Amino acid sequence: MGRVDAGQRLRRLLAILAWLARRERVPVAELAHRFGVGPEELIADLELAACCGLPPYTPDQLMEILIDGDEVVAHLGPELARPRKLSAAEGFALAASARAIVAVPGGDPDGALARALAKLDAVLGERDRLRVELDEPPSLADVRAALSAGLQIEIDYHSASRDELTTRRVDPHAAVFLDGNWYLDGYCHRAGSLRRFRIDRVNALRTTGQALCHPAGPTDPPSSDTPFVPGPDNVVVRVAVDEWGSWLADAVPTLAVGPSPDGRTEVTLAVASPVWFGRLLVGLGPHAEVLDSPELAAAGAEMARRVLARYQDSPSG
């Protein structure tokens, strides 16, 4: 058997036939692109389909498909063009995707998606029973406006990992929603490289009136990359947490999670910022113990001192 099994080939072929049934004449290249298949494999599958049909498999009972130069010409019955039943996973993915986009501001400018969704709901399920909320931070609308206008922006950005407020000029490339947060990807002039910013930490945004110096390029990392990638400067650290502290494994990107010999859970993390790690330890309090790296273990106490200082400075609040 080839790389793609017979079931998957059938799935693709039925989809291609449904598409062809509504069109009759389509360039081979377009069909290949839409279905993510090489032209040779596509032609082989179509030639095979041209031999399929109903008994007695005389020409009038076969599917009428022929390759005419660069084009596929097909005369297929209306039955093949009918929409097909969706599996639970497919119905869910379609309904959730459409709801997510409808929820994005400006995601459905002419309302066509909402209309499509209403038609889908009639056959797939009810409206109120599936809700997708992509929380919109206040600066998201401005970021999207700058993106669609192709404008350079200046942002006041609060970096939580360093607890510093900076002003940066950014050539925006994309706004993406990952792991529950909206991020701005772009070229940061202050850093002199591509950066990803959490949009909920953009406290203010202005357009600079200047053109983009570094527009998005074809070699830029795709935006589906995880927002946190361990780098060479990271320190790998193991933390043991008790049952109460086990939320740690869900809350941050981890390298490994497993049971520790004493019955607790051992979470391995890559730490880029001691300030960030210190804040985690303060939140965990007595429910966590750093198993290696004494320097990072001290980051918790250091952060706790900083927070305590605030309470001691203002005894009454």
Place this chain on the structure above:
Amino acid sequence: MVDRLERLTDLVLVLLHDQRPRSLREIAEEVPGYPPPGEARRQAFERDKRTLREEGILFVTEPIEGPDQFGYRIRAEDFYLPDLELEADEQTALNLAVAGIHFGDPSGRDALWRLGLAAPTGHQPLADLPALPALPVLWEAVHSRCRVTFGYRGGARTVDPAVLRFHGGWWYLVGHDLDRDAPRTFRVDRMEGRPSVGDPGSAQLPEAFDVTGALPEPWQLGEGEIVPVEVLVDAVVAPRVIHELGESAVTDRRADGSVVVRLEVSNTAALRSWVLELAERAEVLRPPALRDELVGWLEAVVAAGGN
């Protein structure tokens, strides 16, 4: 030798055609590529049936007249959806929606394929939503009104599901918890194993169940007494705190841009986590007991961490 894809395609066309059940003998006569009568033919047919089932194409078995006694067909109502009559712009919008949301599996693309739409390839996704194996199962349960049972925090929970909801980066199931006889919210990623699903119609939500209500904040998820808590947050984090809690939580705006927010808290541990995430940018003002508790917590961290 007939390519298996050809045999499968013919099989689907023949079993859909004129909706008449056919015995295996008739099928093998009409569909080229099956071995001669005997065990090999039966095995080949069973294998095809399995492959098609995995593709969501189901056979029904029905009694027929004659020596073969029973036959197979693919029921049109199992194979087709009613026509959605999507306009061209609606088709485009659905294509873009699927291209824009990344689920980590091709289900969305497959859905478009089955609707006779073809998603353009190579689009950059706009959003990444976690795909969990339990989600399609729970989605079926929600809209077929099935009672579900699943493991959660070491115990078994039985729930009549109301809504599946993505919020703050997590998928939640909201429903009526039968053991507690009260509405409850569950993180889907924390469910242990695959939820087991009862028969359609087995779930019955109380009439007053609110399916559109707000999800509780973590500090409201306690069984404790509700205590009003005031927190002072610095100007630099004020915008996102106000965004998170809403303007109505703000009780004071100070000249330096800092704000005081008021929260109704029934779970003080969750509130502590939330405040400490803001580190020295936030401070509990009152009640004094909670402020003292927080200071005690911080002093313990200092003592444990040495110098």
